[in-house]
Amino acid sequence: MRYNVAQLLKEQSGHTRQYSLHEDISHLDPEIVPLSALDGDIQLIRSADGVFVLGELHASLELTCARCLVQFALPLKFSLEEEFRPTIDIHTGATLPVTADDEAATRIDAHHEIDLSEVVRQDILLAIPPRPICRTKCAGLCPTCGKNWNAGPCDCKTDEIDPRLEKLKELLDEKEKPQ
Ligand SMILES: [Zn+2]
Ligand SMILES: [Zn+2]
Numbered sequence: 001m002r003y004n005v006a007q008l009l010k011e012q013s014g015h016t017r018q019y020s021l022h023e024d025i026s027h028l029d030p031e032i033v034p035l036s037a038l039d040g041d042i043q044l045i046r047s048a049d050g051v052f053v054l055g056e057l058h059a060s061l062e063l064t065c066a067r068c069l070v071q072f073a074l075p076l077k078f079s080l081e082e083e084f085r086p087t088i089d090i091h092t093g094a095t096l097p098v099t100a101d102d103e104a105a106t107r108i109d110a111h112h113e114i115d116l117s118e119v120v121r122q123d124i125l126l127a128i129p130p131r132p133i134c135r136t137k138c139a140g141l142c143p144t145c146g147k148n149w150n151a152g153p154c155d156c157k158t159d160e161i162d163p164r165l166e167k168l169k170e171l172l173d174e175k176e177k178p179q
Contacts, residue, residue, distance in 0.1 A: 006112035009090040055080030067140035
């Protein structure tokens, strides 16, 4: 995901390059399991301080459902919006000072190249839901026998409580009450 922006850096603010992106992301991060390539459109815009990157990207990822633990495909769409700053002055070749808020991931390197991999990696990890669900009405697993309720009900009687256990529970609750 590298782009040479030497020519763009010599141009005035507002000048733009368009690229279509098609990248294999299977080695981007151990937590990212792609089922497709990463696809989309990238716009590089010369800004006052560097190069602004805008992108609309999508990929299909394999995730594990937090309820039923079955793997499923999640189509993921996200936008890229980052400003990359040069480390070398394009006109003089002089090394530019690195400021505190310059992240390594958004530096234009000494060869005037930007590398989108790290910002893409971060954006994908942010776009993945923390508790991915295979479908909105995923029924999950039976806590007793472990059967996947999406495939039908099991034989466990989950809503009935054994009356003897109920009595025991009352006694325990009584014991725990503060004096
Ligand atoms: Zn599920
Ligand atoms: Zn069950």
